[in-house]
Amino acid sequence: METVVLQVDAESPDMELIEEAGAAIRAGKLVAFPTETVYGLAADAFNLAAVERVYEVKGRPAGKPLPVQVATVDGVYRLAIEVSDVARMLIDAFFPGPLTIILRASPAVPERITAGTGKIGIRMPDHQVALALIRAAGTPIVATSANSSGNPSPNSAEEVLADLDDKIDLVLDAGVSRLKTASTVVDATGTPIKILRMGGVTREMLDECISQV
Numbered sequence: 001m002e003t004v005v006l007q008v009d010a011e012s013p014d015m016e017l018i019e020e021a022g023a024a025i026r027a028g029k030l031v032a033f034p035t036e037t038v039y040g041l042a043a044d045a046f047n048l049a050a051v052e053r054v055y056e057v058k059g060r061p062a063g064k065p066l067p068v069q070v071a072t073v074d075g076v077y078r079l080a081i082e083v084s085d086v087a088r089m090l091i092d093a094f095f096p097g098p099l100t101i102i103l104r105a106s107p108a109v110p111e112r113i114t115a116g117t118g119k120i121g122i123r124m125p126d127h128q129v130a131l132a133l134i135r136a137a138g139t140p141i142v143a144t145s146a147n148s149s150g151n152p153s154p155n156s157a158e159e160v161l162a163d164l165d166d167k168i169d170l171v172l173d174a175g176v177s178r179l180k181t182a183s184t185v186v187d188a189t190g191t192p193i194k195i196l197r198m199g200g201v202t203r204e205m206l207d208e209c210i211s212q213v
Contacts, residue, residue: 003165005157010034010174013129015136021172022136025050029169030057032146032160033133035125036178037098037200038153039160040069041146041168044139051112054142057167059149066113067100067121069143071134076122079140081106086210087188093209096126098179098200102187113142123183129174145182146171155180 006017021031028050031042041058043050045068054066070076073091076083080103083091090101105113105120114120123143125131134141145153146160146168154160157173184201187194193210195203 001166001169003161003168004170005161005173006170007173008129011128013132013172013174015132017172018129018132018136021133021170022138024170025133025137025141026139028053030054031133032154032157032164032168032171033130033143034157034172034174034177035069035127035130035143037125037181037183038155038177039146039157040125040130040143041164042069042133042137042141042143044137045113045142046110046139048110048112051110051142054144057164058144058147060144061149063115065115065117065119065121066142066144067123068113068140069123069125069130069134070140071124071131073124075124075140076103079106079109079120079122080104082189084188084191086191086193089209090186090188090193090206094201094205095124096131097124098126098181098183099123100183100185102185102189102196104189119187119189121185127174127178129172133172153182
């Protein structure tokens, strides 16, 4: 397939182009898009065929869950069944932003996304293009990094294409990602929370937030 590239302004994207990308996601296609961390690979989280394509295109291990991105805090509660007081504080402090919070998944979440763990990683990106895309798609999106598993996460559309050209349907090009590092990942399904990956939110920032409990 030929990968279509649409150039958009990072701060004020052309909504016609965003709607085109959102329609592609609703149609089960794969769309690479910018966030403040790295470029992500989006698919409709409730379209199992599209989700399966994400695994195939990336060569992602079958037992590894896929993170999901939402455009509103309400989207978190659609996907999770338990949100502790600590998790709520983290959401209030860092959504939108470079933090992925792992929560217990709603029964409505496809098991393919959770990889049978019963947990789901959720993030709200701090990027106008990403948020507009999720709203245009009208659905939560799986949003893993837009690269083959084992390769470096891409910080630009050019890096996405160097890895996934002709393997995905569309790329939204909004220049270089601001932070150039992945999100921090915390598991908030228990007490205390567990930091699984350090990224755009530091340990000190997390400690300061949680100390207020």
